[in-house]
Amino acid sequence: MDKIVIIGGRRLQGEVGISGAKNAALPVLASSLLVDGWNTFHNIPDLEDIKTIRSLLASFGVKSEGGHTVSINAGAITNCEASYDLVRKMRASVLVLGPLVARRGEARVSLPGGCAIGARPVNLHVKALREMGAEVELKDGYIEAKASRLKGATIYFDISTVTGTENIMMAATLAEGTTVLKNAAREPEIVNLSEVLTGMGARIRGAGTDVITVEGVKSLHPVEARVIPDRIEAGTFIIAAGMTNGDIRILDCEPRDIEALTAKLRETGMEIKAEDGCLRARGKKKVRSVDVKTMPHPGFPTDLQAQIMAMMTIASGLSVITETVFENRFMHVSEMIRLGADIVIEGNSAIVRGIPKLHGAPVMATDLRASASLILAGLAAEGKTVLSRVYHIDRGYEQIEKKLSALGADIKRVSG
Numbered sequence: 001m002d003k004i005v006i007i008g009g010r011r012l013q014g015e016v017g018i019s020g021a022k023n024a025a026l027p028v029l030a031s032s033l034l035v036d037g038w039n040t041f042h043n044i045p046d047l048e049d050i051k052t053i054r055s056l057l058a059s060f061g062v063k064s065e066g067g068h069t070v071s072i073n074a075g076a077i078t079n080c081e082a083s084y085d086l087v088r089k090m091r092a093s094v095l096v097l098g099p100l101v102a103r104r105g106e107a108r109v110s111l112p113g114g115c116a117i118g119a120r121p122v123n124l125h126v127k128a129l130r131e132m133g134a135e136v137e138l139k140d141g142y143i144e145a146k147a148s149r150l151k152g153a154t155i156y157f158d159i160s161t162v163t164g165t166e167n168i169m170m171a172a173t174l175a176e177g178t179t180v181l182k183n184a185a186r187e188p189e190i191v192n193l194s195e196v197l198t199g200m201g202a203r204i205r206g207a208g209t210d211v212i213t214v215e216g217v218k219s220l221h222p223v224e225a226r227v228i229p230d231r232i233e234a235g236t237f238i239i240a241a242g243m244t245n246g247d248i249r250i251l252d253c254e255p256r257d258i259e260a261l262t263a264k265l266r267e268t269g270m271e272i273k274a275e276d277g278c279l280r281a282r283g284k285k286k287v288r289s290v291d292v293k294t295m296p297h298p299g300f301p302t303d304l305q306a307q308i309m310a311m312m313t314i315a316s317g318l319s320v321i322t323e324t325v326f327e328n329r330f331m332h333v334s335e336m337i338r339l340g341a342d343i344v345i346e347g348n349s350a351i352v353r354g355i356p357k358l359h360g361a362p363v364m365a366t367d368l369r370a371s372a373s374l375i376l377a378g379l380a381a382e383g384k385t386v387l388s389r390v391y392h393i394d395r396g397y398e399q400i401e402k403k404l405s406a407l408g409a410d411i412k413r414v415s416g
């Protein structure tokens with residue numbers, strides 16, 4: 001198994017290009033199930049999770065070609081079952097549920113099960129489909145859904161759910177009548193998906209707000225569309241600048257999508273400004289501590305909580321980081337402590353007392369964003385950090401070690 005070896009202490013500077021957003025590309029690729037014909041999607045990142053969704057779609061008979069530009073055709077769906085083997089690799093596989101039921105009238109999708117960051121049920125996806133007239137049973141570890149044609153309904157999500165909103169928005173495009181999603185998630189990835197669906201002929205209003213209205217149509221047509229830049233990857237590189245007293249120009253990013261982060265980082269003393277179509281992030285020798293509370297968008301993203309915690313470990317003062325979205329997203333804490341960090345967990349908060357320097361050590365990745373935070377900590381630490389289980393990082397960051405080396409980091413991947 002590969003490892004990432006970092007010798008910390010280098011100042012990062014230069015330019016970095018941001019890849020397409022994993023969490024936008026996944027639902028966009030799943031949306032191809034709604035259409036008969038070749039769709040073309042640009043700016044698809046080259047990631048393990050993208051390979052997983054393409055394998056899953058291929059198992060339904062969907063044809064796809066290409067890499068960063070993917071041509072994909074779900075003309076002949078020969079199978080409507082998403083097996084446990086594929087779903088357990090990636091929970092977002094549940095995104096095929098809504099489109100399959102809408103287009104084929106049936107789906108059998110394995111229940112995802114828990115994961116390193118929490119129980120992560122899909123009860124709200126199931127409840128919404130039932131409200132749209134589908135018969136849904138949970139049997140032998142699978143969600144089995146059937147509907148000759150889904151019917152529009154008013155759906156209230158008890159909790160803001162990103163993939164839940166995406167799944168039901170896709171399902172509603174082909175339903176009979178109007179569906180209104182209330183307390184819908186407002187993430188930029190949902191707006192991206194809504195634009196793709198609208199390009200296919202769907203009638204959607206309100207994506208990006210907490211009320212989304214979808215008027216069902218009889219059929220959709222192929223589309224050519226582009227995936228938005230990955231705001232979490234961009235945020236990770238901005239934090240890298242902040243932790244290494246660096247100066248990084250972030251290319252291909254949408255500053256509006258990461259305001260919750262950039263506002264926080266300015267409080268730490270960083271200088272971040274839009275410049276010639278890119279975002280320039282400059283760190284300072286001294287990092288001021290800030291408190292952070294994760295929230296659904298437009299609040300501070302849970303997907304950047306581990307990374308900002310890495311930064312707070314070397315800040316001057318005390319920081320309280322509160323995780324409100326997932327119940328178990330502090331797996332990186334014990335690994336950061338191995339690097340010398342002073343962190344105590346109290347309930348859903350981590351109390352971080354900044355120290356002048358972290359010290360390199362072997363650490364283990366437990367999930368995608370935890371891996372990113374440990375790489376950041378390794379970049380700032382004195383000496384050598386060796387990160388194992390790097391397959392987690394390959395799920396969601398395209399060539400992270402190459403991008404960081406180009407910025408001057410001493411980082412390499414070794415096998416074995």
Ligand code: EPU
Binds near residue numbers: 123124162164302
């Ligand atoms: N929830 C329920 N019932 C449901 C659905 C969600 O109780 O039916 C709860 C979850 O357990 C969680 C909260 O609602 O406590 C929010 O979860 P959400 O459904 O929004 O998460 P998700 O859609 O499964 C997506 C991203 C995650 C990201 C979260 C929150 C994708 C493919 N995944 O997950 O990304 O953390 O939204 O923003 O879009 C990552 O990229 O590392 C990652 C984990």
